[in-house]
Amino acid sequence: MAMPATNGSVAPTEVEAAFDIDVAAIRRSSTADQVAQVLRAKITEGALPPGTPLPEVSLADSLGVSRNTIREALRILAREGLVEHHLHRGAFVAVLDEEDIADIFRVRRIIEASAAEAAVDADPERLRPLREAAEQMVAAAAAGDASGVVAGDIEFHRRLVSLLGSSRLNRFFEGMQGELWLCLAMVARSESESQAMAAKHLELCEALEHGSSPTAARGQILDHLVPCEVELSEIARDLGERRAKLAR
Amino acid sequence: MAMPATNGSVAPTEVEAAFDIDVAAIRRSSTADQVAQVLRAKITEGALPPGTPLPEVSLADSLGVSRNTIREALRILAREGLVEHHLHRGAFVAVLDEEDIADIFRVRRIIEASAAEAAVDADPERLRPLREAAEQMVAAAAAGDASGVVAGDIEFHRRLVSLLGSSRLNRFFEGMQGELWLCLAMVARSESESQAMAAKHLELCEALEHGSSPTAARGQILDHLVPCEVELSEIARDLGERRAKLAR
DNA sequence: GCCTGGTGAAATGATGAACAATCCGAATCG
């Protein structure tokens, strides 16, 4: 289905194989996708806090594109869960309440536990990206780069899920992580907390490498997710209270 | 306010509760969504075989809406995976190859196995929708209603996944089932096969009700999914070969 | 004969303007 639309009948030649990666990259994204990417960055980096209205005309004006293009971009982000779309009321940066956090972690427990199982009897070579992400977290924490630690955290779990080998699951999981970023952009962690979190991931990585049993791996991932959920849940509650107070 | 007084400001009263379903249905209907729903039905019922091009102008003309609205509807369906969008080439009804089937079942195994675990220690009352879907399959099979059996099958697994209690997972799973429908619309099962499939689901349902252990439930679901995958994989291969021959 | 290269039609990508429908807030009235 997603194969490059090369010839239909002839077997793939070496010429095709050489350009196989590039053909996908050459496909320039449409302007709507570019706009969506810009807005996505603005949202995830915290420039547009949750709940911010996104008027079509002002966005079109400031970004220099047509209103229809903005509408398409907002539809894209709405499908990703980063913006909420209310009929005849417009688009707003999505707000995650505690129920959303709980919902996301219900999914994460299911998916990542299975991924941990897949990790124990996987080729050790396939676990190298995991270790690299964890080491990147440690380096970022040592350099005091808090956002780098968060990025490494996201990347670590993304690569863990990718061990399951399903492109649909990867897309789904990445979309959920995009939602989580709505909260992550708001949290300022201390340096010691960042280092502790990085160390935890490295430790988890080693546990998976010298994998004992599938059930043990499941348990370790589940234990790892618990503190993360309570922290984000608190953040979501605080944001909600602050918003309610501000609205009053 | 002209027609049905869908009040805008008053707090939800018992009056609203009575119309609760209708207001939700009415509010959710922008024309783009309606168009998407029409096309979705056409695709899943097999009127538009996989690979069919979907030109914007002719669709806009035949459905009596603007081209922009068609574009939005096509984007919606593209996000759902029912149509593929190629830049500057347009939209086509999605084509599922064997890799897609394998990918979908990789996900189904993970999700539904967890759902089966959740089923064993769930309130028996929550399993009633499952049984109802299975019984609906049996009734449809007895009446020779093949599409009814398929619908019951979809519904059975949808309700099984909903036991996990995650709205995001529900949406994700429903989207995948929409993709599977692309193949299901093509298969014509014999009456005896339909009856066997219905019986299998009822049997599976009972096994979950008198649930023994979580691992046993996992195993039963996984065993149940195997024949389904091989069947759909064969269908996908046949469709692919037929399409290749037709293109030549 | 097959491949390379140009040409033109057709479809999409994107813009701008316009109108109707709707929501929100503020002024108005009892």
Added chain:
DNA sequence: CGATTCGGATTGTTCATCATTTCACCAGGC
């Protein structure tokens, strides 16, 4: 003081238009 009504602002939808890209067809050279 509360409910109603009115007007501005925003969205939903359509139309017309132009630029880009793709594809199919045809000509020419090896």
